[in-house]
Amino acid sequence: MKIHEYQARELFARHGVPVPPGETATEPAQAFELAEKYNCPVMVKSQVLVGGRGKAGGVKYAENAEAAKILATQILGMDIKGEKVNTVLVTPAEDIISESYVGIILDRATKSPVIMVSPAGGVDIEEVAAKTPEKIFKLVVDPVKGLKLFQARNLAYKLYRDINQVRQAANAIMRLYDCFWSVDASLVEINPLITNTDGNVVAIDAKINIDDNALFRHKDIAEMRDVEAEEPGEVRAREGGLSFVKLDGNIGCIVNGAGLAMTTMDLVKRYGGEPANFLDIGGSSNPEKVVTAMDIILSDSNVRAILINIFGGITRCDDVANGIVEAFKRLNPSVPVVVRLTGTNEKEAEKILKSVNLPSADTLDNVVKKAIELSGIE
Amino acid sequence: MAILVNKDSKVMVQGITGGAGKFHSERMIVYGTNIVGGVTPGKGGQEVHHRPVFDTVAECVEATGANVSVIFLPPQFVKEAAIEAIRAGIKFLVVIPEHIPIHDMLHVRREAVAHGATVIGGNTAGIISPGQANLGIMPDIAFSPGRVGTVSRSGSITYYVADTLTRSGYGESTCVGLGGDPVLGSTFDEILWKFEEDADTKAVVMCGEIGGVYEERACERIGQMKTPVLAMIGGMFAPPGKRMGHAGAIVEGKMGTAKEKLDALAQAGAHPCKTFNDIPEVLKKLGV
Numbered sequence: 001m002k003i004h005e006y007q008a009r010e011l012f013a014r015h016g017v018p019v020p021p022g023e024t025a026t027e028p029a030q031a032f033e034l035a036e037k038y039n040c041p042v043m044v045k046s047q048v049l050v051g052g053r054g055k056a057g058g059v060k061y062a063e064n065a066e067a068a069k070i071l072a073t074q075i076l077g078m079d080i081k082g083e084k085v086n087t088v089l090v091t092p093a094e095d096i097i098s099e100s101y102v103g104i105i106l107d108r109a110t111k112s113p114v115i116m117v118s119p120a121g122g123v124d125i126e127e128v129a130a131k132t133p134e135k136i137f138k139l140v141v142d143p144v145k146g147l148k149l150f151q152a153r154n155l156a157y158k159l160y161r162d163i164n165q166v167r168q169a170a171n172a173i174m175r176l177y178d179c180f181w182s183v184d185a186s187l188v189e190i191n192p193l194i195t196n197t198d199g200n201v202v203a204i205d206a207k208i209n210i211d212d213n214a215l216f217r218h219k220d221i222a223e224m225r226d227v228e229a230e231e232p233g234e235v236r237a238r239e240g241g242l243s244f245v246k247l248d249g250n251i252g253c254i255v256n257g258a259g260l261a262m263t264t265m266d267l268v269k270r271y272g273g274e275p276a277n278f279l280d281i282g283g284s285s286n287p288e289k290v291v292t293a294m295d296i297i298l299s300d301s302n303v304r305a306i307l308i309n310i311f312g313g314i315t316r317c318d319d320v321a322n323g324i325v326e327a328f329k330r331l332n333p334s335v336p337v338v339v340r341l342t343g344t345n346e347k348e349a350e351k352i353l354k355s356v357n358l359p360s361a362d363t364l365d366n367v368v369k370k371a372i373e374l375s376g377i378e
Numbered sequence: 379m380a381i382l383v384n385k386d387s388k389v390m391v392q393g394i395t396g397g398a399g400k401f402h403s404e405r406m407i408v409y410g411t412n413i414v415g416g417v418t419p420g421k422g423g424q425e426v427h428h429r430p431v432f433d434t435v436a437e438c439v440e441a442t443g444a445n446v447s448v449i450f451l452p453p454q455f456v457k458e459a460a461i462e463a464i465r466a467g468i469k470f471l472v473v474i475p476e477h478i479p480i481h482d483m484l485h486v487r488r489e490a491v492a493h494g495a496t497v498i499g500g501n502t503a504g505i506i507s508p509g510q511a512n513l514g515i516m517p518d519i520a521f522s523p524g525r526v527g528t529v530s531r532s533g534s535i536t537y538y539v540a541d542t543l544t545r546s547g548y549g550e551s552t553c554v555g556l557g558g559d560p561v562l563g564s565t566f567d568e569i570l571w572k573f574e575e576d577a578d579t580k581a582v583v584m585c586g587e588i589g590g591v592y593e594e595r596a597c598e599r600i601g602q603m604k605t606p607v608l609a610m611i612g613g614m615f616a617p618p619g620k621r622m623g624h625a626g627a628i629v630e631g632k633m634g635t636a637k638e639k640l641d642a643l644a645q646a647g648a649h650p651c652k653t654f655n656d657i658p659e660v661l662k663k664l665g666v
Binding site: 108111113142144181211212214216247255256260261263265267270275311313314342344 | 478483484488489516517531587588616620621624626627636652
């Protein structure tokens with residue numbers, strides 16, 4: 001789960017990562033009041049979950065409160081890569097002496113947290129990694145033993161030579177690791193970590209991704225989820241126990257198993273179609289799930305045909321077939337539906353499906369071709 | 379023979395008294411798996427499917443000689459249960475549940491390495507050595523004893539590949555589900571090597587998917603193997619930044635694309651397959 005910068009700042013502060021003051025505004029007048037309160041130039045920063053907001057004009061410098069109000073008027077309501085800005089963060093503008101990068105990721109290769117620091121902060125870190133990899137320093141942390149202060153200090157020396165700043169940066173790295181571990185993050189990032197004219201080291205940006213699977217032990221963080229920033233079909237699917245991702249094509253897909261879903265969609269593409277979505281109905285064969293799945297897919301006006309591919313194991317084909325029949329009764333789909341059900345109880349399923357008279361085909365490749373053909377898209 | 383499990387494995391089920399544990403234990407027993415007992419704290423002394431239930435793993439191991447464990451527990455209890463099993467001397471652990479916190483799996487993996495245990499999962503359909511033992515939730519209809527091993531991040535792909543191998547007469551030696559999570563107990567390179575050391579596995583089909591680096595890290599292994607490896611990768615269509623069902627299936631930045639993985643594997647000497655239909659054809663050409 002992604003959270004907004006202002007929420008990540010709150011979690012940083014809770015764990016002692018140094019963040020400058022800052023508050024949110026949802027109205028331009030509030031931005032004006034905050035800038036007046038700080039009584040200095042401020043940054044007005046759009047709060048969106050997508051990356052690249054700076055380049056999209058969603059982060060601006062305001063000399064005074066009047067300017068902050070005008071900028072907030074422009075930014076609030078702005079569309080950044082399909083996400084509407086509802087909130088801005090107003091924070092005193094810092095006089096930046098130097099910028100560096102500190103991030104912690106869950107590294108799959110080493111199956112450990114990996115801390116990455118770079119003196120080249122404030123820019124896209126992936127670009128730094130691609131162009132000047134020698135400017136990125138990494139440390140693999142033993143998840144059982146945790147991070148030691150000397151390790152954090154060694155990393156801090158890659159960023160600063162001044163002992164006062166090294167100490168501050170080492171502390172920030174320790175606190176950040178504590179935050180990473182305590183909130184079950186899959187990623188925490190400070191880009192940039194800056195030194196200001198007072199010689200202080202502070203985090204002027206904050207990013208945290210939380211492992212969805214661990215939200216059960218962080219009820220307060222779970223409440224930070226911004227449902228409005230998510231695709232509506234994906235929210236409905238999550239509530240219905242389905243795994244759904246909307247795409248731009250026109251062949252709707254309903255499959256059981258994430259792996260089979262991906263492979264089915266690869267075949268759609270291979271035979272000249274474009275998948276409209278990823279949808280895994282999961283291991284249970286509750287007929288209601290099939291109805292919900294059909295409903296979500298039919299609400300996408302791009303869909304020209306639906307392809308259902310089920311391999312029955314624990315999932316029983318007859319249950320899925322009953323779900324399909326029920327979906328036809330309730331939703332009366334206006335596009336062709338092509339079905340392949342194999343495995344447990346496939347014969348029973350075949351009988352049940354006779355009542356809705358669906359086109360079928362023998363192999364997986366052929367059923368995919370059939371769906372594309374019936375979609376009428378050249 | 380088979381890898382990791384066979385008819386002589388002594389299998390215990392952690393969470394045998396729960397709904398899923400009870401249901402799947404029965405299926406495993408009916409298949410012929412040597413289930414010797416189960417563990418549920420607080421339910422020691424009971425029986426499930428005529429198998430004794432113990433309060434702790436250590437008691438179960440002592441009384442039954444169990445050396446393999448299958449975990450059917452709610453995800454929040456997996457970490458403690460897995461570490462308990464590893465410390466009690468279990469050498470092979472199958473972690474079925476989905477939605478285990480990633481940080482918990484980091485711990486489990488470290489414990490396993492420290493104690494010389496092999497863990498597969500989480501979020502796996504399990505492992506089956508056809509005709510000998512079935513550990514997990516895989517339906518047995520797709521499988522038959524034979525000479526090709528499979529290793530995959532996806533349960534449904536495992537069934538489809540096994541079904542293809544069964545219908546074309548090759549059959550399977552062992553089918554291993556690595557699991558769909560980002561951090562896994564075992565990865566392709568480790569399982570591939572076990573197949574290499576198994577005299578009865580004549581070829582291996584490995585099925586990867588988008589996300590992470592486990593396929594790329596298998597490349598070096600494949601270069602060292604005499605047993606031919608066939609490779610399929612799911613998610614060619616997948617746009618970056620979107621998670622495709624499995625927690626681990628996501629293209630991050632430019633990393634983890636299906637094309638990159640398949641190209642790397644082919645370069646390393648694996649035989650790429652585009653659809654299930656390609657598998658028997660490639661096997662035939664290789665003379666397996």
